[in-house]
Amino acid sequence: MLKVMIVGCGGIAPAHIEGYLKFGELATITHLVDPNLERAHTLIAKYNLQNAIAQADYAEALPLVDAVSICTPPALHCGAVVDSLRNGCHVLVEKPMAPSLAECDQMIQAAQKHDRLLSVVVQSRFISDIRNVVEMVKSGAYGKNLYTRVHSSWYRGESYYDLAWRGRWEVEGGGSTQNQSIHHIDLLLWTKGMPTSIRSFMTNLNHHNSQEEDFSSSILRYEDGSIAELTSSLIDHSSPQSLTFQMEKAGIGIPFQAFASKARPNGFPIANEEMVAQVTADFQARPKLTSEKHEGQIRNFLLAINGEQPLLATAIDGRNCIELITGVYQSAIENKDVTFPITQGSDYYTSKWRVNAPHFFEKSRDIEAFEDTTITNNS
Numbered sequence: 001m002l003k004v005m006i007v008g009c010g011g012i013a014p015a016h017i018e019g020y021l022k023f024g025e026l027a028t029i030t031h032l033v034d035p036n037l038e039r040a041h042t043l044i045a046k047y048n049l050q051n052a053i054a055q056a057d058y059a060e061a062l063p064l065v066d067a068v069s070i071c072t073p074p075a076l077h078c079g080a081v082v083d084s085l086r087n088g089c090h091v092l093v094e095k096p097m098a099p100s101l102a103e104c105d106q107m108i109q110a111a112q113k114h115d116r117l118l119s120v121v122v123q124s125r126f127i128s129d130i131r132n133v134v135e136m137v138k139s140g141a142y143g144k145n146l147y148t149r150v151h152s153s154w155y156r157g158e159s160y161y162d163l164a165w166r167g168r169w170e171v172e173g174g175g176s177t178q179n180q181s182i183h184h185i186d187l188l189l190w191t192k193g194m195p196t197s198i199r200s201f202m203t204n205l206n207h208h209n210s211q212e213e214d215f216s217s218s219i220l221r222y223e224d225g226s227i228a229e230l231t232s233s234l235i236d237h238s239s240p241q242s243l244t245f246q247m248e249k250a251g252i253g254i255p256f257q258a259f260a261s262k263a264r265p266n267g268f269p270i271a272n273e274e275m276v277a278q279v280t281a282d283f284q285a286r287p288k289l290t291s292e293k294h295e296g297q298i299r300n301f302l303l304a305i306n307g308e309q310p311l312l313a314t315a316i317d318g319r320n321c322i323e324l325i326t327g328v329y330q331s332a333i334e335n336k337d338v339t340f341p342i343t344q345g346s347d348y349y350t351s352k353w354r355v356n357a358p359h360f361f362e363k364s365r366d367i368e369a370f371e372d373t374t375i376t377n378n379s
């Protein structure tokens, strides 16, 4: 039975607790850590965690546990991850992995040195319909992917940035691109790998208590000549989030959609209904996961620790997201194309660039916590 510690008892911690509770035959939660002890006690009571104790600091308990879920604000991820790995623990860390590539590399090196697993949360990979579309696109059955459109649209109200750790480049690390669109960016990278270059624009349209962007738009270019277009927005009331892969023979979307056209002799389109039926039948025939989202990723994490499955979401996947997002920021700030990889000599490899990042607005309100920590999404 693996002993698990949860570090950080705020908004996302319940998703981890519920995941571990689902697999009680594999793991038991023994420690909940938060400098605000009341939050740890509240979760212990809410989930009736009889084997768990609340602590203000993780250091003392690290030698006592086998695995750690890090659910703290992003700037604290690296220190807690490296300390956990050094103490022989396997680690599941929330997204974004860390605000800089330098920190990501430090975490990856610690995992290698201490021979422990390090997984970064990408719960969308553990949704059956998404996984199946990604596999269909990657299979090549519908020809080459020519163009992908990623519409990463979210809504967060003005007060979202009142939380003290949000809204500052040097604390949160970035705005909508880093913290919300990372989910869709991971799916894009999972499907197509890293692009060769990126060109981006960013601004803040309507979040006046944040230095950071609430909108970015990017064009990504790939070695095989294909293109992706990525829009990240925190001001969308209801437009659906989507990834649309335009292949040579068909278009396939997340959420699942199939489109296909064929050309008349003069080049104008007619619907290709047989192809739509083929794509739809392919999608429907694919298997479903038994556990989804955080629960699915936690199941894989635990089974990977026990050597029963490969780790399906790795630290390299988490790092790739940070490299792409760093490219968005560099391109938008310097108003030029950025080519990958971003190398160690660059100011953008570390957090140095954040000192000179544009402040779209200055922060004027900071609170330590909201009374209501419910996490909801509009789409």
Ligand SMILES: NC(=O)c1ccc[n+]([C@@H]2O[C@H](COP(=O)([O-])OP(=O)(O)OC[C@H]3O[C@@H](n4cnc5c(N)ncnc54)[C@H](O)[C@@H]3O)[C@@H](O)[C@H]2O)c1
Residues within 6 Å of the ligand: 007, 008, 009, 010, 011, 012, 013, 033, 034, 035, 036, 039, 056, 057, 058, 071, 072, 073, 074, 076, 094, 095, 096, 121, 123, 163, 179, 373, 375
């Ligand atoms: N995967 C997802 O869909 C998803 C959704 C929301 C948040 N997140 C991520 O989860 C992380 C936490 O976000 P949140 O919304 O839960 O934030 P939050 O502010 O609600 O909670 C963070 C908690 O960490 C605690 N904390 C601060 N310093 C600590 C320390 N040194 N040791 C232990 N605990 C400490 C705080 O007191 C707070 O209770 C972030 O990286 C965020 O991006 C992921």
